[in-house]
Amino acid sequence: MAKDPTSTSSITFQHLCYLLFAISALSSISFIYWSHCSTLCSCATDDSSTATSLFHRNQSLNLLTFPSALNHISFSSNPPPKLLKIALFVKRWPQRNLAGGLERHALTLHLALARRGHQVHIFTTTTSSSTNPNYPNVTTMRFHFTPPSPGGYLNQALAWQQFQTQNSSDKPFDVIHTESVGLFHGRARNISHLAVSWHGIAYETIHSDIVQDLLRGPNETRQSVLAERLAKVIEEVKFFNRYSHHVATSDHVGDVLKRIYMIPEERVHIIVNGVDETIYKPDSTRGKDFRREAGVPDNATLVIGMAGRLVKDKGHPLMFEALKQLSMEDENFKRDVFVLVAGDGPWGSRYRDLGPNLLVLGPLEQTQLAKFYNSLDVFINPTLRAQGLDHTFIEAMLSGISVMGTRFASITGSLIVDSDIGYTFLPTVDSLKKSLRMIFRDGREVLSKRGMVARNRAVQLFTATKMATAYERLFLCISKSTDRKNDKYDYCKYPLPWD
Ligand SMILES: *[C@@H]1O[C@H](CO)[C@@H](O)[C@H](O)[C@H]1NC(C)=O
Ligand SMILES: *[C@@H]1O[C@H](CO)[C@@H](O)[C@H](O)[C@H]1NC(C)=O
Ligand SMILES: *[C@@H]1O[C@H](CO)[C@@H](O)[C@H](O)[C@H]1NC(C)=O
Ligand SMILES: *[C@@H]1O[C@H](CO)[C@@H](O)[C@H](O)[C@H]1NC(C)=O
Ligand SMILES: *[C@@H]1O[C@H](CO)[C@@H](O)[C@H](O)[C@H]1NC(C)=O
Numbered sequence: 426m427a428k429d430p431t432s433t434s435s436i437t438f439q440h441l442c443y444l445l446f447a448i449s450a451l452s453s454i455s456f457i458y459w460s461h462c463s464t465l466c467s468c469a470t471d472d473s474s475t476a477t478s479l480f481h482r483n484q485s486l487n488l489l490t491f492p493s494a495l496n497h498i499s500f501s502s503n504p505p506p507k508l509l510k511i512a513l514f515v516k517r518w519p520q521r522n523l524a525g526g527l528e529r530h531a532l533t534l535h536l537a538l539a540r541r542g543h544q545v546h547i548f549t550t551t552t553s554s555s556t557n558p559n560y561p562n563v564t565t566m567r568f569h570f571t572p573p574s575p576g577g578y579l580n581q582a583l584a585w586q587q588f589q590t591q592n593s594s595d596k597p598f599d600v601i602h603t604e605s606v607g608l609f610h611g612r613a614r615n616i617s618h619l620a621v622s623w624h625g626i627a628y629e630t631i632h633s634d635i636v637q638d639l640l641r642g643p644n645e646t647r648q649s650v651l652a653e654r655l656a657k658v659i660e661e662v663k664f665f666n667r668y669s670h671h672v673a674t675s676d677h678v679g680d681v682l683k684r685i686y687m688i689p690e691e692r693v694h695i696i697v698n699g700v701d702e703t704i705y706k707p708d709s710t711r712g713k714d715f716r717r718e719a720g721v722p723d724n725a726t727l728v729i730g731m732a733g734r735l736v737k738d739k740g741h742p743l744m745f746e747a748l749k750q751l752s753m754e755d756e757n758f759k760r761d762v763f764v765l766v767a768g769d770g771p772w773g774s775r776y777r778d779l780g781p782n783l784l785v786l787g788p789l790e791q792t793q794l795a796k797f798y799n800s801l802d803v804f805i806n807p808t809l810r811a812q813g814l815d816h817t818f819i820e821a822m823l824s825g826i827s828v829m830g831t832r833f834a835s836i837t838g839s840l841i842v843d844s845d846i847g848y849t850f851l852p853t854v855d856s857l858k859k860s861l862r863m864i865f866r867d868g869r870e871v872l873s874k875r876g877m878v879a880r881n882r883a884v885q886l887f888t889a890t891k892m893a894t895a896y897e898r899l900f901l902c903i904s905k906s907t908d909r910k911n912d913k914y915d916y917c918k919y920p921l922p923w924d
């Protein structure tokens with residue numbers, strides 16, 4: 426158990442107390458216990474008190490070998506004494522709020538870094554509406570657009586040329602960040618001050634492939650990618666190693682990168698995604714208003730929400746079937762439970778057929794989405810594809826809403842780590858029905874308590890600020906200009922005087 430970061434986090438979380446194991450690179454003692462107590466928890470109880478007594482601020486951690494998510498460490502929220510010149514390679518820059526996970530990650534993270542004063546140069550593809558995006562109060566962000574390659578990727582030669590121009594003007598880049606394979610490994614190779622963030626790796630997809638094949642109808646043919654998946658994993662194992670530093674966006678992927686992809690531990694860092702905490706936060710008044718506007722009667726006993734693309738691999742056929750069966754089997758469920766569905770896709774109209782308690786709202790802009798979460802008693806994401814880490818769970822948790830999700834390792838290992846936070850189910854109609862019944866039985870009061878626990882975890886770990894400060898310190902640590910002899914601080918150490 427001691428060496429499994431997932432199991433430690435689930436135990437400690439029951440006590441609302443984060444207790445971590447840190448392997449110190451500098452000492453031959455294998456473990457230093459490090460604990461960070463939330464204001465809500467008293468660490469002076471049983472096993473955690475031992476841990477507290479073993480932690481001395483004098484014994485510093487080495488970030489590069491820290492085995493758990495860097496989100497667990499409290500970095501100072503003040504900008505550091507040294508500001509960086511950062512290059513970001515990303516295939517597409519989000520032009521609107523409705524972008525996918527990888528692009529939203531790039532936007533949230535680099536906007537936060539620019540707001541902290543770092544100089545961010547973004548190398549990305551031109552889109553139909555390519556004007557320089559403008560963000561309030563951000564002056565240190567520059568865009569370098571290039572037309573995409575025929576395959577739709579970032580044109581490596583053109584982007585690299587622009588990078589070189591920037592690298593030789595003013596001052597060279599301190600650090601290079603690529604969102605997934607934005608910068609291909611051929612060019613990334615041998616650059617020591619470079620980090621790649623993975624949002625979905627082939628190994629993760631194998632679980633999803635198994636699930637989707639099991640749910641395949643008798644007349645559907647097996648997906649052809651299935652046979653190629655192992656070869657894809659092996660290919661990744663071979664080329665991932667060429668990137669110097671890796672950021673896993675979930676605890677599970679961190680483990681896979683170290684164990685299965687065999688990347689040396691000091692080059693794998695876990696930073697779980699964060700979302701903008703100034704947008705996603707509890708606001709019951711707005712939630713009530715949203716609920717009313719959506720057409721949920723005041724006497725509804727339970728409001729369930731789902732958001733995202735309403736397509737098959739997001740689990741909507743499964744959810745549809747579970748809701749349909751439950752409303753036939755249980756009159757009370759059918760009458761008292763309302764389901765709000767944000768997003769669009771083929772399953773939208775099918776949900777409408779389930780009756781007047783299913784309200785399909787269409788896609789929502791960020792501010793509307795924030796109200797949507799607040800209108801719910803529980804947020805469900807029945808996804809069958811666990812690649813990267815779904816932002817919607819984090820948004821709901823930050824809003825103080827309990828969550829329910831499929832039992833994929835990224836979800837159970839980083840987000841719904843405990844039944845105090847929410848519910849998990851296996852990707853079968855029966856398991857999903859069982860969880861839905863449990864939610865109905867537990868009711869609004871229990872769900873609201875779980876929502877508070879979810880919020881506490883999210884505020885501690887999954888805010889945009891938390892994510893940005895963790896990346897910032899990692900970038901400082903691997904940055905080119907970090908010269909152990911001449912730099913005043915060793916940014917790979919924690920804590921530093923201002924932490
Ligand atoms: C930490 O370091 C200071 C100064 O070096 C020392 O006085 C203090 O005793 C140390 N504390 C612990 C707990 O080792
Ligand atoms: C921009 O900065 C001004 C002055 O500091 C502040 O009043 C305003 O709220 C900021 N706007 C945003 C969107 O952060
Ligand atoms: C950027 O410029 C510096 C200084 O000229 C050089 O040492 C470095 O190799 C360049 N980086 C890349 C990736 O070309
Ligand atoms: C990377 O480094 C290795 C070993 O140091 C060397 O053989 C290889 O040519 C380098 N590759 C590039 C693209 O510079
Ligand atoms: C599967 O195909 C057979 C023959 O084409 C057809 O009779 C049957 O109704 C189909 N079943 C489903 C579930 O679509």
Ligand SMILES: *[C@@H]1O[C@H](CO)[C@@H](O)[C@H](O)[C@H]1NC(C)=O
Pocket residue numbers: 722724725726760761
């Ligand atoms: C809520 O009110 C409606 C209309 O007044 C009524 O038909 C429905 O049965 C009520 N539901 C509950 C759970 O009391």
